[in-house]
Amino acid sequence: MTSSELIQIATSLIGSLCFGILFNMRGKRLIAAAVGGLLSWGLFVVLSHFILNEPINYFIVAAVVSLYSEIMARILKTPAAPIVTTSLIPLIPGGSLYYTMSSAFESNFTMFLEKAVSTLKLACALALGIIVVTAISQFLFKRVKQR
Amino acid sequence: MEKLLDSIMDIGEQMLISGAEVHRVEDSIKRIFDAYGTKRTDVFIITSSIVVTIHTDDKAYTQTRRITETSTDYENLHKLNELSRSICKHKYSDNEIKKQLAEIAKCKKYPLWLEFICYAVISGAFTLFFGGGITESAVSFIIGALVRFVILLCDKTVKNKIFCKFVSAFIATSLAFIALRLDFIATVDKVIIGNIMTLIPGIGLTTALKDLLVGDSIAGLLRTIEACITALAIAAGYFAVAFITGGAI
Known part of the structure:
Protein backbone atom coordinates (compact mmCIF):
# COMPACT_ATOMS: atom_id res chain seq x y z
CA MET A 1 0.00 0.00 0.00
CA THR A 2 1.49 3.34 -1.01
CA SER A 3 1.50 6.41 1.25
CA SER A 4 -1.01 8.23 -0.95
CA GLU A 5 -3.40 5.31 -0.52
CA LEU A 6 -2.95 5.47 3.25
CA ILE A 7 -3.70 9.20 3.16
CA GLN A 8 -6.82 8.51 1.12
CA ILE A 9 -8.04 5.91 3.59
CA ALA A 10 -7.41 8.21 6.56
CA THR A 11 -9.13 11.17 4.90
CA SER A 12 -12.12 9.05 3.90
CA LEU A 13 -12.65 8.27 7.58
CA ILE A 14 -12.45 11.98 8.43
CA GLY A 15 -14.74 12.91 5.53
CA SER A 16 -17.47 10.47 6.52
CA LEU A 17 -17.18 11.48 10.17
CA CYS A 18 -17.60 15.19 9.37
CA PHE A 19 -20.50 14.57 7.01
CA GLY A 20 -22.10 12.47 9.75
CA ILE A 21 -21.85 15.45 12.08
CA LEU A 22 -23.36 17.75 9.43
CA PHE A 23 -26.27 15.29 9.15
CA ASN A 24 -26.67 15.43 12.94
CA MET A 25 -25.77 11.79 13.57
CA ARG A 26 -24.83 10.98 17.12
CA GLY A 27 -23.09 8.39 19.28
CA LYS A 28 -22.75 4.86 18.01
CA ARG A 29 -24.52 5.67 14.74
CA LEU A 30 -21.94 8.35 13.97
CA ILE A 31 -19.09 5.93 14.70
CA ALA A 32 -20.72 3.25 12.54
CA ALA A 33 -20.93 5.71 9.64
CA ALA A 34 -17.33 6.91 10.04
CA VAL A 35 -16.02 3.33 10.15
CA GLY A 36 -18.17 2.67 7.08
CA GLY A 37 -16.32 5.48 5.30
CA LEU A 38 -13.00 3.89 6.16
CA LEU A 39 -14.28 0.49 5.07
CA SER A 40 -15.61 1.79 1.75
CA TRP A 41 -12.40 3.42 0.56
CA GLY A 42 -10.14 0.77 2.12
CA LEU A 43 -11.99 -1.91 0.20
CA PHE A 44 -11.89 0.16 -2.98
CA VAL A 45 -8.10 0.55 -2.72
CA VAL A 46 -7.62 -3.18 -2.17
CA LEU A 47 -9.98 -4.09 -5.01
CA SER A 48 -8.37 -1.67 -7.45
CA HIS A 49 -5.19 -3.77 -7.27
CA PHE A 50 -7.11 -6.74 -8.66
CA ILE A 51 -9.90 -5.34 -10.81
CA LEU A 52 -9.13 -2.47 -13.15
CA ASN A 53 -12.74 -1.58 -13.96
CA GLU A 54 -13.76 1.35 -11.71
CA PRO A 55 -17.56 1.02 -11.97
CA ILE A 56 -17.39 -2.67 -11.07
CA ASN A 57 -15.26 -1.84 -8.03
CA TYR A 58 -17.79 0.83 -7.06
CA PHE A 59 -20.58 -1.72 -7.38
CA ILE A 60 -18.81 -4.27 -5.18
CA VAL A 61 -17.86 -1.69 -2.56
CA ALA A 62 -21.40 -0.25 -2.49
CA ALA A 63 -22.82 -3.75 -2.05
CA VAL A 64 -20.42 -4.71 0.75
CA VAL A 65 -20.87 -1.39 2.56
CA SER A 66 -24.65 -1.62 2.36
CA LEU A 67 -24.47 -5.12 3.79
CA TYR A 68 -22.34 -3.68 6.60
CA SER A 69 -24.91 -0.90 7.10
CA GLU A 70 -27.86 -3.30 7.13
CA ILE A 71 -26.13 -5.32 9.83
CA MET A 72 -25.20 -2.23 11.87
CA ALA A 73 -28.74 -0.89 11.46
CA ARG A 74 -30.15 -4.09 12.96
CA ILE A 75 -27.69 -3.96 15.85
CA LEU A 76 -28.30 -0.28 16.59
CA LYS A 77 -32.06 -0.46 15.83
CA THR A 78 -32.08 2.40 13.33
CA PRO A 79 -32.78 2.84 9.60
CA ALA A 80 -29.94 1.64 7.35
CA ALA A 81 -30.12 4.42 4.74
CA PRO A 82 -28.36 7.13 6.82
CA ILE A 83 -25.42 4.81 7.52
CA VAL A 84 -25.12 3.76 3.87
CA THR A 85 -25.20 7.28 2.46
CA THR A 86 -22.69 8.64 4.97
CA SER A 87 -20.37 5.64 4.58
CA LEU A 88 -20.29 5.93 0.81
CA ILE A 89 -19.37 9.64 0.76
CA PRO A 90 -15.72 9.00 -0.22
CA LEU A 91 -17.02 7.27 -3.35
CA ILE A 92 -18.97 10.29 -4.54
CA PRO A 93 -17.42 11.09 -7.92
CA GLY A 94 -16.48 14.70 -7.07
CA GLY A 95 -13.22 14.65 -8.99
CA SER A 96 -14.92 13.16 -11.99
CA LEU A 97 -17.57 15.91 -11.87
CA TYR A 98 -14.90 18.59 -11.66
CA TYR A 99 -13.07 17.28 -14.72
CA THR A 100 -16.41 17.09 -16.56
CA MET A 101 -16.86 20.81 -15.85
CA SER A 102 -13.34 21.88 -16.69
CA SER A 103 -13.26 19.94 -19.97
CA ALA A 104 -16.59 21.51 -20.93
CA PHE A 105 -15.07 24.91 -20.29
CA GLU A 106 -12.01 24.10 -22.36
CA SER A 107 -14.30 22.91 -25.19
CA ASN A 108 -12.53 19.57 -25.01
CA PHE A 109 -15.57 17.55 -25.99
CA THR A 110 -13.98 14.11 -26.20
CA MET A 111 -12.78 14.46 -22.63
CA PHE A 112 -16.10 16.04 -21.59
CA LEU A 113 -18.08 13.06 -22.88
CA GLU A 114 -15.64 10.60 -21.38
CA LYS A 115 -15.80 12.24 -17.94
CA ALA A 116 -19.57 12.81 -18.03
CA VAL A 117 -20.19 9.17 -18.92
CA SER A 118 -17.79 7.97 -16.25
CA THR A 119 -19.50 10.17 -13.61
CA LEU A 120 -22.87 8.68 -14.56
CA LYS A 121 -21.51 5.14 -14.62
CA LEU A 122 -20.04 5.52 -11.15
CA ALA A 123 -23.24 7.00 -9.72
CA CYS A 124 -25.32 4.18 -11.25
CA ALA A 125 -22.90 1.53 -9.96
CA LEU A 126 -23.22 3.00 -6.47
CA ALA A 127 -27.00 3.05 -6.54
CA LEU A 128 -27.24 -0.47 -8.00
CA GLY A 129 -24.89 -1.87 -5.36
CA ILE A 130 -27.04 -0.40 -2.60
CA ILE A 131 -30.34 -1.54 -4.13
CA VAL A 132 -29.28 -5.14 -4.69
CA VAL A 133 -28.25 -5.59 -1.08
CA THR A 134 -31.22 -3.67 0.38
CA ALA A 135 -33.68 -5.77 -1.61
CA ILE A 136 -32.03 -9.06 -0.73
CA SER A 137 -31.58 -8.22 2.94
CA GLN A 138 -35.18 -7.08 3.35
CA PHE A 139 -36.26 -10.45 2.01
CA LEU A 140 -33.75 -12.39 4.13
CA PHE A 141 -34.37 -10.56 7.40
CA LYS A 142 -38.11 -11.05 7.01
CA ARG A 143 -37.51 -14.79 6.66
CA VAL A 144 -35.36 -14.85 9.77
CA LYS A 145 -37.98 -12.94 11.76
CA GLN A 146 -40.80 -15.23 10.70
CA ARG A 147 -39.01 -18.29 12.06
CA MET B 1 -59.77 9.50 13.88
CA LYS B 106 -36.54 19.58 21.02
CA CYS B 107 -33.70 17.15 20.32
CA LYS B 108 -30.23 18.57 20.19
CA LYS B 109 -28.41 19.93 17.16
CA TYR B 110 -24.67 20.33 16.92
CA PRO B 111 -23.50 23.93 17.51
CA LEU B 112 -22.90 26.17 14.50
CA TRP B 113 -19.16 26.52 15.04
CA LEU B 114 -18.79 22.77 14.71
CA GLU B 115 -20.46 22.98 11.30
CA PHE B 116 -17.89 25.57 10.24
CA ILE B 117 -15.10 23.25 11.36
CA CYS B 118 -16.70 20.30 9.57
CA TYR B 119 -16.94 22.19 6.28
CA ALA B 120 -13.30 23.23 6.65
CA VAL B 121 -12.11 19.73 7.57
CA ILE B 122 -14.11 18.07 4.78
CA SER B 123 -12.67 20.47 2.18
CA GLY B 124 -9.13 20.05 3.48
CA ALA B 125 -9.44 16.28 3.81
CA PHE B 126 -10.80 15.76 0.30
CA THR B 127 -8.10 17.98 -1.20
CA LEU B 128 -5.58 15.56 0.33
CA PHE B 129 -7.74 12.65 -0.77
CA PHE B 130 -7.65 13.68 -4.42
CA GLY B 131 -3.87 14.07 -4.32
CA GLY B 132 -3.33 17.66 -3.21
CA GLY B 133 -0.37 18.72 -1.08
CA ILE B 134 -0.31 20.08 2.48
CA THR B 135 -0.44 23.77 1.48
CA GLU B 136 -3.26 23.13 -0.97
CA SER B 137 -5.12 21.32 1.77
CA ALA B 138 -4.59 24.23 4.16
CA VAL B 139 -5.92 26.73 1.60
CA SER B 140 -8.87 24.45 0.97
CA PHE B 141 -9.49 24.21 4.73
CA ILE B 142 -9.82 27.99 5.03
CA ILE B 143 -12.00 28.27 1.93
CA GLY B 144 -14.23 25.50 3.31
CA ALA B 145 -14.99 27.52 6.44
CA LEU B 146 -15.69 30.61 4.30
CA VAL B 147 -18.08 28.59 2.12
CA ARG B 148 -20.08 27.69 5.23
CA PHE B 149 -20.20 31.40 6.01
CA VAL B 150 -21.49 32.16 2.50
CA ILE B 151 -24.18 29.49 2.92
CA LEU B 152 -25.17 31.05 6.24
CA LEU B 153 -25.49 34.48 4.59
CA CYS B 154 -27.52 33.04 1.71
CA ASP B 155 -29.87 31.23 4.10
CA LYS B 156 -30.52 34.48 5.92
CA THR B 157 -31.07 36.61 2.82
CA VAL B 158 -32.11 35.02 -0.49
CA LYS B 159 -33.27 31.61 0.74
CA ASN B 160 -32.87 30.10 -2.71
CA LYS B 161 -30.91 26.86 -2.57
CA ILE B 162 -29.87 26.81 -6.22
CA PHE B 163 -28.67 30.40 -6.13
CA CYS B 164 -26.87 29.65 -2.87
CA LYS B 165 -24.95 26.78 -4.51
CA PHE B 166 -24.05 29.05 -7.40
CA VAL B 167 -22.70 31.76 -5.10
CA SER B 168 -20.82 29.24 -2.94
CA ALA B 169 -19.17 27.65 -5.98
CA PHE B 170 -18.37 31.10 -7.35
CA ILE B 171 -16.73 32.27 -4.12
CA ALA B 172 -14.85 28.99 -3.57
CA THR B 173 -13.46 29.01 -7.12
CA SER B 174 -12.47 32.69 -7.02
CA LEU B 175 -10.74 32.29 -3.65
CA ALA B 176 -8.84 29.28 -5.00
CA PHE B 177 -7.84 31.36 -7.98
CA ILE B 178 -6.71 34.27 -5.80
CA ALA B 179 -4.59 31.84 -3.78
CA LEU B 180 -3.04 30.70 -7.06
CA ARG B 181 -2.24 34.28 -8.07
CA LEU B 182 -0.64 34.94 -4.69
CA ASP B 183 1.52 31.86 -5.28
CA PHE B 184 0.25 29.97 -2.24
CA ILE B 185 -0.58 27.00 -4.42
CA ALA B 186 0.65 25.65 -7.75
CA THR B 187 -2.65 24.30 -9.14
CA VAL B 188 -6.25 25.08 -8.30
CA ASP B 189 -8.03 21.87 -9.31
CA LYS B 190 -7.43 19.87 -6.10
CA VAL B 191 -8.53 22.81 -3.95
CA ILE B 192 -11.71 23.29 -5.97
CA ILE B 193 -12.50 19.55 -5.90
CA GLY B 194 -12.12 19.53 -2.11
CA ASN B 195 -14.60 22.38 -1.82
CA ILE B 196 -16.98 20.92 -4.37
CA MET B 197 -17.33 17.83 -2.15
CA THR B 198 -19.25 19.90 0.41
CA LEU B 199 -21.58 21.34 -2.25
CA ILE B 200 -22.06 18.38 -4.57
CA PRO B 201 -25.51 16.72 -4.74
CA GLY B 202 -23.91 13.27 -4.56
CA ILE B 203 -26.25 12.00 -1.89
CA GLY B 204 -29.20 13.53 -3.74
CA LEU B 205 -28.24 11.74 -6.93
CA THR B 206 -27.69 8.39 -5.20
CA THR B 207 -31.04 8.66 -3.40
CA ALA B 208 -32.65 9.68 -6.70
CA LEU B 209 -31.30 6.65 -8.49
CA LYS B 210 -32.34 4.46 -5.56
CA ASP B 211 -35.90 5.83 -5.72
CA LEU B 212 -35.98 5.18 -9.48
CA LEU B 213 -34.68 1.65 -9.19
CA VAL B 214 -37.04 0.79 -6.34
CA GLY B 215 -40.00 1.92 -8.44
CA ASP B 216 -40.85 5.35 -7.01
CA SER B 217 -40.46 6.87 -10.46
CA ILE B 218 -41.96 10.31 -9.84
CA ALA B 219 -40.03 10.93 -6.63
CA GLY B 220 -36.89 9.61 -8.30
CA LEU B 221 -37.29 11.88 -11.33
CA LEU B 222 -37.90 14.92 -9.13
CA ARG B 223 -34.75 14.18 -7.14
CA THR B 224 -32.72 13.52 -10.31
CA ILE B 225 -33.74 16.85 -11.80
CA GLU B 226 -33.00 18.61 -8.52
CA ALA B 227 -29.54 17.02 -8.37
CA CYS B 228 -28.79 17.90 -12.00
CA ILE B 229 -29.82 21.52 -11.53
CA THR B 230 -27.68 21.77 -8.41
CA ALA B 231 -24.72 20.34 -10.33
CA LEU B 232 -25.35 22.86 -13.11
CA ALA B 233 -25.45 25.69 -10.56
CA ILE B 234 -22.07 24.62 -9.20
CA ALA B 235 -20.70 24.37 -12.75
CA ALA B 236 -22.10 27.84 -13.51
CA GLY B 237 -20.30 29.26 -10.47
CA TYR B 238 -17.08 27.71 -11.71
CA PHE B 239 -17.65 28.89 -15.29
CA ALA B 240 -18.31 32.47 -14.17
CA VAL B 241 -14.90 32.65 -12.53
CA ALA B 242 -13.23 30.86 -15.43
CA PHE B 243 -14.67 33.42 -17.88
CA ILE B 244 -13.70 36.40 -15.74
CA THR B 245 -10.13 35.19 -15.44
CA GLY B 246 -10.01 34.40 -19.13
CA GLY B 247 -9.72 30.67 -18.79
CA ALA B 248 -6.40 30.79 -17.00
CA ILE B 249 -7.52 28.03 -14.66
Missing part, protein backbone atom coordinates in the same frame (compact mmCIF):
# COMPACT_ATOMS: atom_id res chain seq x y z
CA GLU B 2 -59.25 12.81 12.16
CA LYS B 3 -56.92 14.01 14.91
CA LEU B 4 -55.03 10.75 14.83
CA LEU B 5 -54.54 11.10 11.08
CA ASP B 6 -53.30 14.63 11.64
CA SER B 7 -50.63 13.55 14.11
CA ILE B 8 -49.50 10.63 11.94
CA MET B 9 -49.22 13.09 9.02
CA ASP B 10 -46.92 15.15 11.25
CA ILE B 11 -44.66 12.13 11.67
CA GLY B 12 -44.59 11.48 7.93
CA GLU B 13 -43.87 15.12 7.19
CA GLN B 14 -41.01 15.25 9.68
CA MET B 15 -39.53 12.00 8.34
CA LEU B 16 -39.53 13.32 4.80
CA ILE B 17 -38.00 16.63 5.87
CA SER B 18 -35.26 14.80 7.77
CA GLY B 19 -34.26 12.97 4.63
CA ALA B 20 -36.06 9.61 4.65
CA GLU B 21 -36.69 7.85 1.35
CA VAL B 22 -40.20 7.98 -0.04
CA HIS B 23 -40.94 4.29 0.27
CA ARG B 24 -39.82 4.20 3.90
CA VAL B 25 -42.29 6.94 4.85
CA GLU B 26 -45.11 5.30 2.87
CA ASP B 27 -44.33 2.01 4.57
CA SER B 28 -44.27 3.55 8.06
CA ILE B 29 -47.62 5.31 7.62
CA LYS B 30 -49.24 2.17 6.23
CA ARG B 31 -47.95 0.03 9.09
CA ILE B 32 -49.14 2.48 11.71
CA PHE B 33 -52.69 2.52 10.35
CA ASP B 34 -52.66 -1.26 9.95
CA ALA B 35 -51.88 -1.41 13.64
CA TYR B 36 -54.87 0.82 14.41
CA GLY B 37 -57.03 -1.50 12.34
CA THR B 38 -58.30 0.83 9.62
CA LYS B 39 -60.02 -0.94 6.77
CA ARG B 40 -57.90 0.50 4.05
CA THR B 41 -55.03 2.99 3.85
CA ASP B 42 -53.91 4.74 0.68
CA VAL B 43 -50.66 6.64 0.87
CA PHE B 44 -49.14 8.61 -1.96
CA ILE B 45 -45.88 10.43 -1.38
CA ILE B 46 -43.49 12.34 -3.57
CA THR B 47 -40.60 14.39 -2.25
CA SER B 48 -42.69 17.54 -1.97
CA SER B 49 -46.11 16.24 -0.95
CA ILE B 50 -47.92 13.63 1.15
CA VAL B 51 -51.49 12.44 0.51
CA VAL B 52 -53.12 9.95 2.85
CA THR B 53 -56.66 8.58 2.82
CA ILE B 54 -57.86 6.17 5.49
CA HIS B 55 -61.13 4.27 5.39
CA THR B 56 -62.95 3.35 8.58
CA ASP B 57 -66.22 1.42 8.65
CA ASP B 58 -68.43 4.41 7.91
CA LYS B 59 -66.20 7.22 6.72
CA ALA B 60 -63.09 8.11 4.73
CA TYR B 61 -60.61 10.76 5.85
CA THR B 62 -58.09 12.48 3.59
CA GLN B 63 -55.31 14.89 4.43
CA THR B 64 -52.44 16.32 2.44
CA ARG B 65 -49.20 17.98 3.38
CA ARG B 66 -46.94 20.12 1.26
CA ILE B 67 -43.19 19.86 1.96
CA THR B 68 -41.23 22.87 0.81
CA GLU B 69 -37.84 22.43 2.39
CA THR B 70 -35.69 19.55 3.50
CA SER B 71 -32.77 19.51 5.87
CA THR B 72 -30.98 16.25 6.44
CA ASP B 73 -31.16 15.35 10.11
CA TYR B 74 -30.53 11.68 10.78
CA GLU B 75 -30.86 11.94 14.56
CA ASN B 76 -34.39 13.22 14.04
CA LEU B 77 -35.07 10.41 11.59
CA HIS B 78 -33.78 7.82 14.04
CA LYS B 79 -36.10 9.08 16.77
CA LEU B 80 -39.11 9.30 14.43
CA ASN B 81 -38.45 5.74 13.36
CA GLU B 82 -38.39 4.61 17.00
CA LEU B 83 -41.60 6.53 17.65
CA SER B 84 -43.45 4.97 14.72
CA ARG B 85 -42.36 1.51 15.85
CA SER B 86 -43.62 2.07 19.38
CA ILE B 87 -46.88 3.51 18.02
CA CYS B 88 -47.44 0.24 16.16
CA LYS B 89 -46.88 -1.61 19.41
CA HIS B 90 -48.72 0.57 21.93
CA LYS B 91 -51.32 2.40 19.78
CA TYR B 92 -50.97 5.77 21.48
CA SER B 93 -53.75 8.36 21.48
CA ASP B 94 -53.31 11.42 19.24
CA ASN B 95 -52.46 13.63 22.24
CA GLU B 96 -49.74 11.26 23.32
CA ILE B 97 -48.25 11.24 19.79
CA LYS B 98 -48.24 15.05 19.64
CA LYS B 99 -46.49 15.15 23.00
CA GLN B 100 -43.81 12.71 21.83
CA LEU B 101 -43.34 14.67 18.60
CA ALA B 102 -42.80 17.87 20.56
CA GLU B 103 -40.20 15.98 22.59
CA ILE B 104 -38.39 14.92 19.41
CA ALA B 105 -38.49 18.45 17.97
